[in-house]
Amino acid sequence: MAAKSTLPNMVLCLGVTCLLCSAILGVAYAVTEKPIREAAAAKTSRSIGEVLPAFTSVEEITDGDVTYFKAMADDALVGYAIRSTVSGFGGPLTLLVGITADGKVYNTTVLSHSETPGLGAKCTSDQKFMAQWKGLDPSVATLSVKKDGGSIDAITASTITSRAYTQAVANALDTFRSINAPEPVSTEPGISIDLSGDGTVAPIIINSGV
Amino acid sequence: MNKNIKLIGDGLVKNNPTFVLLLGMCPTLATTTSAINGMSMGLATLFVLVLSNMAISAISPLVPDKVHIPVYIVVIATFVTLLQFLMQAFTPAMYETLGLFIPLIVVNCIVLGRAEAFANKNGVIASACDGLGVGLGFTLALTVLGLVRELLGSGSAFGFNLIGGHDGMLAFVMAPGAFICLGYLLVLFNKIFKR
Amino acid sequence: MEYFLIIISAIFVNNIVLAQFLGICPFLGVSNKLSTATGMSLAVCFVITLATLVTYLLNMYLLVPLKIEFLQTIAFILVIAALVQMVEIVLKKVSPSLYQALGIFLPLITTNCAVLGVAITVVTKEFAFVPGGTLNLAQALVYAVATALGYGLAMVIFAGIREQLALNDVPKAFKGVPIALISVGILALAFMGFSGIV
DSSP states (O other): OOOOOOOOHHHHHHHHHHHHHHHHHHHHHHHHHHHHHHHHHHHHHHHHHHHHHOOSSSEEETTTTTEEEEEOOOOOOEEEEEEEEEEEESEEEEEEEETTTSOOOOEEEEOOOOOOTTTTGGTTOOOHHHHHHTTTTTTSSSSSSSGSSBBBBOTTTHHHHHHHHHHOOOHHHHHHHHHTTTTTOHHHHTTBOSSSSOOOOOOOOOOOOO | OOHHHHHHHHHHHHTOTTTOOOHHHHHHHSSSHHHHHHOOOOOOOOHHHHHHHHHHHHHHHOOOOHHHHHHHHHHHHHHHHHHHHHHHHHHHHHHHHGGGTTTTGGGOOHHHHHHIIIISOOOOHHHHHHHHHHHHHHHHHHHHHHHHHHHHHSSSSTTSSTTTTTOOOOOGGGGHHHHHHHHHHHHHHHHHHTO | OOHHHHIIIIIITTTHHHHTOSSSHHHSSSSSSSHHHHHHHHHHHHHHHHHHHHHHHHIIIIIITOOOOOGGGHHHHHHHHHHHHHHHHHHHOHHHHHHHHHGGGHHHHHTOOOHHHHHHHHHHHOOSTTTTOOHHHHHHHHHHHHHHHHHHHHHHHHHHHHHHHHTTTTOOOGGHHHHHHHHHHHHHHHHHGGGTOO
């Protein structure tokens, strides 16, 4: 029933199979490439939409190891969605942290994790834990869990995951500061505005975050 | 026609790949953290199994004996890659959940086993039915195991929570639970069907 | 430091059998006796290391530059199958004694998903404790060897348990694989104690 196992036969058969299969896959790749890219892009923009207020355009920026997205509403800067990976309990924990132009955390979402189901994995479902990141102001809050003297409520029985999550947000804030830092901060005299109305000039304090 | 229906039935119970032949253990244990995940993995394997069985039964007369294994592996790998493309495009979330175990369908002994034991000796239609039967048997086994682990581990079934705000027995959705659940399911299957 | 973390993580925390569920079929198949279990572990260790080296280079210098990463699965499995064949032939010629010890396990290894699993893992997975996230060649090799050692560790421990198990009177329905699976479950429970240390 099978063809004879002579050397030319075998080489021909294997060669033809490999060529044919690669050709089929090449065509299939060309066809599915667009939907695959669209699906990935849809997921990214959905995640960005979750962590930042409404925006009209978004630009992906890669700077060394950090990847972040700069979201604009027309010409105004809405904020940055910063990808931040730390070592969690069960493996890498990757967050997308949305930080608005005023330096506050707007919201956070988990892009990928390998935390323990039912314990650390609650960082994607625990309402109380997730809600505390919304509108978090780093100048007021101390970014560490309460056990370590900070102001973040840890997930019950998942302190390591909570610490990692907090660390990831802190890293994202650091990235945000380094994005903002090089921009010249105007502190020259002359822009000071009389705010108090009593004639004394109070300089505006611009939180450059350093 | 009857013969083909019998082939499908055989795959479900008599030749059930998980409970009787004990093949394809890795995805069985790894992806059954919930009923839905188990079922998706089963269906993904079914897809590859039916197509590779058909293709292999069609080309087997042309393949020299000594290279048949490499040729079959290439054919199977082609369908697996095809499946990867389709899942990435249309069910990206499920593709991420099943992760490594989608490319690993290539080395799932069920697929190569059916090619060797059935598809290279039988016609295209019969091979398709055999693939369908064994694939359904695998899907059934994975769904049942997934359901049991989900019920015990997270207190839900197919994603519907049955125990309110309480936690399940977490060990069952983790690695040890997989081994223990499959062990006890096998005991049950032995009791019922083997006497 | 990261080498140390890779080794601990691969052997204990993410043990390839007990936490990642790879290579279960041979794990259950040849763990009846301590001697065969050791032989299989050595053969797997050998092939995993070699396969990781070759597939890593193949991916880096051929698939990625040509932008045909989508052929990864098919290319890797072909390379592994060819490699196993070659190892078998070379071993037969060069070291007949080693061939006698490992030979019967080699054909089984092509379909051992641990080999393909590790090859794919080192080129795709992100590791949080490695700078940049992806492994370089040296780290990949260390990961492969450590994973194989983890495989051997699980295999040898389990073979020991099974040798004891064989002496016990087990209910009929539990005989063979069911009781083996339940024992692995308990072993996996013990290994869960390592989680979180890396």
